[in-house]
Amino acid sequence: SPVIVWFRHDFRLADNAALTAAVETGAPVLCIHILEGAADQVAARWWLGRALELFDAALRQRGGGLHVFDGPAMQVLPALVAATGARAVFWNRRYDPEGRETDTRLKALLKAGGTPVQSFSGALLHEPWTVRTRTGQPYHVFGAYWRAACQMGHERSPLPAPRTIAFAAPDPGCLPPMVDAGAIGREMRATGWTDGLEAAWRPDEESAQAALARFLDGPLEEYARDRDFPARPATSCLSPFLRWGHVTPAQIREAAVARPPSGGLAKFMAELGWREFAWSVLFTRPELASRNLRPEFDAMPWRRDRDGLQAWARGRTGYPLVDAGMRQLWRTGWMHNRVRMVAASFLVKHLLIDWREGERWFARTLVDYDPASNGMNWQWVAGTGVEAAPFFRMMNPLIQSRKFDPSGAYIRAWVPELAGLADGQIHTPWLAGGAAGYPAPIVGHEAARERALSAWRGLRGPV
Numbered sequence: 001s002p003v004i005v006w007f008r009h010d011f012r013l014a015d016n017a018a019l020t021a022a023v024e025t026g027a028p029v030l031c032i033h034i035l036e037g038a039a040d041q042v043a044a045r046w047w048l049g050r051a052l053e054l055f056d057a058a059l060r061q062r063g064g065g066l067h068v069f070d071g072p073a074m075q076v077l078p079a080l081v082a083a084t085g086a087r088a089v090f091w092n093r094r095y096d097p098e099g100r101e102t103d104t105r106l107k108a109l110l111k112a113g114g115t116p117v118q119s120f121s122g123a124l125l126h127e128p129w130t131v132r133t134r135t136g137q138p139y140h141v142f143g144a145y146w147r148a149a150c151q152m153g154h155e156r157s158p159l160p161a162p163r164t165i166a167f168a169a170p171d172p173g174c175l176p177p178m179v180d181a182g183a184i185g186r187e188m189r190a191t192g193w194t195d196g197l198e199a200a201w202r203p204d205e206e207s208a209q210a211a212l213a214r215f216l217d218g219p220l221e222e223y224a225r226d227r228d229f230p231a232r233p234a235t236s237c238l239s240p241f242l243r244w245g246h247v248t249p250a251q252i253r254e255a256a257v258a259r260p261p262s263g264g265l266a267k268f269m270a271e272l273g274w275r276e277f278a279w280s281v282l283f284t285r286p287e288l289a290s291r292n293l294r295p296e297f298d299a300m301p302w303r304r305d306r307d308g309l310q311a312w313a314r315g316r317t318g319y320p321l322v323d324a325g326m327r328q329l330w331r332t333g334w335m336h337n338r339v340r341m342v343a344a345s346f347l348v349k350h351l352l353i354d355w356r357e358g359e360r361w362f363a364r365t366l367v368d369y370d371p372a373s374n375g376m377n378w379q380w381v382a383g384t385g386v387e388a389a390p391f392f393r394m395m396n397p398l399i400q401s402r403k404f405d406p407s408g409a410y411i412r413a414w415v416p417e418l419a420g421l422a423d424g425q426i427h428t429p430w431l432a433g434g435a436a437g438y439p440a441p442i443v444g445h446e447a448a449r450e451r452a453l454s455a456w457r458g459l460r461g462p463v
């Protein structure tokens with residue numbers, strides 16, 4: 001009888017502890033995926049669809065394939081175990097609240113029926129419950145968290161891909177109904193929206209390794225200096241590959257520290273640390289993506305402004321850097337980190353719209369969307385989170401634009417209406433008489449600033 005490997009956010013052959021352990025049992029391996037995702041995470045769904053196609057192809061090359069089923073997992077997995085007589089189930093852990101709950105229940109259910117489940121780590125350098133203060137409390141501040149995490153060391157070296165895999169070949173007629181691995185890809189292509197995503201990404205293990213090599217061979221050295229400039233190819237663009245587990249942080253770490261030491265390395269590792277921190281915060285605060293971690297913000301008089309929200313989402317605020325970022329997101333499912341901060345701050349402070357509206361839009365449109373990083377970063381920008389920039393510190397989108405995109409190269413790439421403006425004019429097109437087809441600012445900076453600060457002061461009561 002076979003063993004089952006349930007792939008979730010771990011579409012890779014190398015450094016896949018669940019797969020390796022399953023292969024080591026010597027039993028034939030049945031590779032499965034169960035569709036459970038939220039349909040409104042549209043860009044992530046596109047990524048998943050392509051990842052399933054490409055991973056299936058990679059397994060076929062080795063003589064097997066990926067069996068894809070429609071969820072819910074609570075029904076499909078026990079049915080599959082019964083149908084195949086599987087002797088064990090293997091998976092790599094996930095850490096989102098719903099995923100954890102499903103996994104805990106499934107583990108108990110299968111175990112009660114006599115089928116052991118073995119779960120493994122891989123998505124993080126440190127399991128989210130392991131980095132704790134001396135008194136066993138979670139860290140609330142990144143600096144202290146990351147120092148403690150670094151002191152713990154990294155016990156695990158990445159595993160090689162199994163040399164051979166003996167695949168199980170069950171009679172499809174005996175299995176729960178299957179979905180063609182290409183079905184989601186076709187469904188998403190039919191929307192006509194995915195051309196930009198198709199052009200920007202190839203969601204597989206090979207491309208993750210290529211992106212990693214490109215980054216380590218070039219931009220890493222000057223990462224600390226260049227990472228805030230969105231027109232420079234200075235960051236790794238590994239976030240969706242990490243999210244979907246085409247590469248692991250252990251693989252990245254091992255490859256990075258093998259390079260000659262450079263100033264960029266510590267900074268880059270710390271960014272991976274922010275990702276770890278976000279998952280550890282979500283672990284203790286499952287409401288991270290849905291509730292203010294500082295409850296005093298529950299009384300904030302956020303504005304209901306559908307037009308403003310729409311203008312922001314579609315990159316038509318009249319602020320060139322914000323619009324360039326939002327259009328990059330819409331077209332490619334990814335946005336540069338500096339611009340994410342500026343765009344998020346604009347929504348929350350200049351438009352005074354609840355950060356959760358922005359969190360939802362990002363969840364819809366990011367290929368690297370995850371509830372930990374997205375929730376933590378939105379709460380950071382909004383000033384509502386654990387370690388957050390204070391609300392009154394407002395980013396000025398014009399200063400940010402001049403400082404981080406001085407020649408306007410990033411703006412020109414994404415806002416073609418402004419491409420003809422001179423470098424000095426591109427950040428403030430309204431001062432140059434505007435540009436055909438490009439909107440005037442939907443809100444003035446000073447007025448918006450006053451409005452936001454007065455709302456915030458109201459929260460604190462008269463001083």
Ligand code: FAD
Nearest residue numbers: 235236237238239271272275337340368369370373374377
């Ligand atoms: P690099 O600069 O090459 O960094 C390497 C890796 O470190 C990234 O791939 C990512 O895994 C991690 N990382 C870097 N910065 C952060 C950060 N601030 N927080 C957490 N991890 C980080 N990142 C996501 O992966 N998913 C999200 O849903 C997400 N939502 C965000 C929402 C907002 C409002 C903001 C301001 C940031 C968000 N980020 C999110 C963090 C960050 O913008 C992206 O991880 C980064 O831009 C990815 O590009 P990169 O891979 O080139 O990063």
